[in-house]
Amino acid sequence: MEMEACARCGECLAWCPVYAQDPRESICSRGKLGSLKRIVTSGLNGEDMKEFLEGLYECSACGQCHIVCPVRINTHELWEQARESLVKAGISQPEEQIKHLTAIRECNNSFAKPQTERGLWAETAWRAGLLKEPVRLWKEYQAPVLYFAGCTASFDPAMQAVAVQSARLLQEAGVDFSILGPDEPCCASKLRRMGDPGFADAAQQRADLFLRSGIGRIIVSCAGCFKGLHSDYAGILPASLEVLHLTEYLDRLIREGNLTPTRNVSMKVTYHDPCHLGRHNQIYREPRNILHAIPGLSLIEMRRHGPFSLCCGMGGGLKLAKPEIQKKMSAARIRQAEETGAEAIVTPCQTCQMGLMTGTEATSSGLKVYHITEMLIRSVCPEADRAHIEKAFTEIETG
Amino acid sequence: MHPRPWILFWFFVICCHLYLDYSLYRRWKGWIRGMKTGFAMSRLKMPVVRIWLYEVFLQRQLFSLSVMRWLIHQCIFWGFISLTFLSLTKFILLLLSRISLDAGLHDFFSWGAGYPFTKLWGDFFGLILFAGCAGALARRFVLRPVETAHDQTDTFLTVYLLLMTLSGFMLESLRMALSPSDLDNYAFIGGIFMPARFGIVAGLGTWHAVTWIFHAFSGAAILAYLPHSKLLHSLLAPLVIALNAAEEEGRKDMYWPKTKQYRPIR
Ligand code: SF4
Ligand code: SF4
Numbered sequence: 001m002e003m004e005a006c007a008r009c010g011e012c013l014a015w016c017p018v019y020a021q022d023p024r025e026s027i028c029s030r031g032k033l034g035s036l037k038r039i040v041t042s043g044l045n046g047e048d049m050k051e052f053l054e055g056l057y058e059c060s061a062c063g064q065c066h067i068v069c070p071v072r073i074n075t076h077e078l079w080e081q082a083r084e085s086l087v088k089a090g091i092s093q094p095e096e097q098i099k100h101l102t103a104i105r106e107c108n109n110s111f112a113k114p115q116t117e118r119g120l121w122a123e124t125a126w127r128a129g130l131l132k133e134p135v136r137l138w139k140e141y142q143a144p145v146l147y148f149a150g151c152t153a154s155f156d157p158a159m160q161a162v163a164v165q166s167a168r169l170l171q172e173a174g175v176d177f178s179i180l181g182p183d184e185p186c187c188a189s190k191l192r193r194m195g196d197p198g199f200a201d202a203a204q205q206r207a208d209l210f211l212r213s214g215i216g217r218i219i220v221s222c223a224g225c226f227k228g229l230h231s232d233y234a235g236i237l238p239a240s241l242e243v244l245h246l247t248e249y250l251d252r253l254i255r256e257g258n259l260t261p262t263r264n265v266s267m268k269v270t271y272h273d274p275c276h277l278g279r280h281n282q283i284y285r286e287p288r289n290i291l292h293a294i295p296g297l298s299l300i301e302m303r304r305h306g307p308f309s310l311c312c313g314m315g316g317g318l319k320l321a322k323p324e325i326q327k328k329m330s331a332a333r334i335r336q337a338e339e340t341g342a343e344a345i346v347t348p349c350q351t352c353q354m355g356l357m358t359g360t361e362a363t364s365s366g367l368k369v370y371h372i373t374e375m376l377i378r379s380v381c382p383e384a385d386r387a388h389i390e391k392a393f394t395e396i397e398t399g
Numbered sequence: 400m401h402p403r404p405w406i407l408f409w410f411f412v413i414c415c416h417l418y419l420d421y422s423l424y425r426r427w428k429g430w431i432r433g434m435k436t437g438f439a440m441s442r443l444k445m446p447v448v449r450i451w452l453y454e455v456f457l458q459r460q461l462f463s464l465s466v467m468r469w470l471i472h473q474c475i476f477w478g479f480i481s482l483t484f485l486s487l488t489k490f491i492l493l494l495l496s497r498i499s500l501d502a503g504l505h506d507f508f509s510w511g512a513g514y515p516f517t518k519l520w521g522d523f524f525g526l527i528l529f530a531g532c533a534g535a536l537a538r539r540f541v542l543r544p545v546e547t548a549h550d551q552t553d554t555f556l557t558v559y560l561l562l563m564t565l566s567g568f569m570l571e572s573l574r575m576a577l578s579p580s581d582l583d584n585y586a587f588i589g590g591i592f593m594p595a596r597f598g599i600v601a602g603l604g605t606w607h608a609v610t611w612i613f614h615a616f617s618g619a620a621i622l623a624y625l626p627h628s629k630l631l632h633s634l635l636a637p638l639v640i641a642l643n644a645a646e647e648e649g650r651k652d653m654y655w656p657k658t659k660q661y662r663p664i665r
Binding site: 001002008010025030040071072074 | 426429430454458460461464468544545546547548549550553629631632635636638639640643644
């Protein structure tokens with residue numbers, strides 16, 4: 001019904017971050033909806049179908065079009081649904097996305113690495129003296145809280161600092177938590193984003209694992225994993241299982257007086273709302289509360305923030321399908337951040353962090369890109385800042 | 400006045416209506432197949448109803464984006480709805496009068512004391528619709544904002560509505576010229592189109608019949624054209640807004656006073 005409700009007003013076109021880089025009708029929601037309607041009614045000819053498929057995958061499923069659509073069409077959900085339906089009909093995703101999805105299906109992580117390596121960051125961090133105490137595995141100790149690091153912070157050496165800092169902050173706040181380590185599954189949300197028909201089963205398997213393990217509260221530090229566990233699993237997970245994004249939890253801990261940022265971090269920063277956290281889950285306030293709680297830190301908003309935050313291009317498999325477009329999108333975001341005069345752009349998602357770093361490279365910008373944990377660590381326990389972590393990890397790796 | 404082809408007209412109306420019903424039924428079958436969830440009445444809470452009313456009738460989001468676009472859309476929306484309401488009411492009263500169940504309302508509104516009200520209503524909303532269509536065309540062809548759809552059917556629909564409104568005014572003026580009445584002053588737009596002003600003094604009956612045929616048949620044809628045109632959104636948008644308003648009741652990003660400020664392409 002939503003396909004036919006489009007008023008062809010073009011509002012989506014004016015806001016679409018991909019259209020801004022590649023202004024073709026097939027890119028914006030209006031174009032995609034028109035083609036979808038034709039597929040259902042009369043079918044598309046070869047050329048038009050090719051154009052439509054390009055538009056369908058040249059989309060970060062950021063949800064900006066949904067927010068500005070006067071009819072409030074659930075565009076990004078339609079794209080995911082359309083991708084899945086097409087795969088079922090034998091029209092598969094772009095090659096790079098297929099490789100990525102295969103890795104998730106076969107290795108249970110998007111890095112195609114052995115699962116045994118998943119929890120190594122915690123061991124290394126403990127050996128390097130970056131943690132107050134060792135992080136325990138869930139199978140050995142069922143703590144009231146489970147920290148879910150996600151594939152990127154677990155496997156990507158450039159992002160493991162996020163997992164270490166998250167664990168350290170939880171320890172500083174006195175939170176009793178453990179991790180699944182090698183048993184932590186990929187959240188599988190990327191299957192949903194890219195239209196893999198196996199998503200429903202994969203989600204059910206993960207939900208069963210959480211339920212079997214008796215987990216009551218999950219803290220997630222990646223916006224993509226959060227969208228997966230919190231929104232995509234809605235209806236599968238019982239209401240008694242609380243899924244929180246790290247920023248929600250840290251904000252709560254700060255407000256309750258369990259975590260106190262004391263040291264001055266005199267910096268001017270701007271904040272990037274990840275699509276999956278902001279537009280898709282309405283978490284706008286909590287990360288900002290954290291930044292405001294850090295002494296000396298001043299936050300300057302970008303022109304587009306909150307529900308209008310400009311997507312960095314990392315979502316929906318766009319980076320895999322069209323890396324050059326993602327680069328342009330993140331460059332555009334970095335230019336907006338530079339306009340504020342801030343020294344750094346802060347985000348609470350490691351995937352966005354990677355995406356924004358592509359932008360600073362592309363624009364040769366001097367702007368720093370930080371995960372929000374880095375800002376908080378500098379105020380709470382600077383001995384675990386990114387520089388220390390990277391140095392310690394390199395030393396341990398090189399023996 | 401020349402006789403008008405009423406039988407042919409009613410046959411045409413029934414055919415168009417049946418076609419509309421069939422098209423909507425076929426679509427409905429497709430829509431319910433694709434619907435993830437039904438609309439639970441339990442979700443129909445006050446904030447949801449409020450969101451729906453604001454969005455459907457006042458189009459608040461459009462207002463926050465552009466007052467001009469809002470004005471154009473409101474004119475077309477209210478003009479179209481009000482004229483459709485008027486035609487439907489007249490039609491129902493006519494049918495009821497045939498079986499003496501209209502409580503005298505048909506005569507009251509057609510030539511009694513309610514006649515001025517009918518004339519004012521028709522002319523006022525006709526003018527509103529005309530202004531909305533003219534504004535939409537001016538925006539499309541003169542201002543040409545980047546988001547304009549290059550879909551010729553949208554232009555066709557706007558011109559179609561504009562011509563229907565114009566023919567409505569002309570029809571009224573021809574009727575006034577053929578059988579003047581003291582109450583004609585209430586038709587404040589129809590008066591502007593009096594045929595004498597355009598040098599038409601002879602053959603008024605033929606003009607009237609031709610204009611009637613154009614106006615009546617094009618009005619009925621809208622029923623058949625509706626499922627294939629942008630007009631379909633006037634039926635579906637309120638439904639989608641209702642479904643999503645319920646879904647998004649908990650969301651706090653429904654409305655943003657600063658929307659315009661953030662819009663990248665102005
Ligand atoms: S904003 Fe919504 S109604 Fe307008 S063209 Fe885009 S999808 Fe259609
Ligand atoms: S989801 Fe984002 S990228 Fe995709 S069409 Fe909508 S605005 Fe553009």
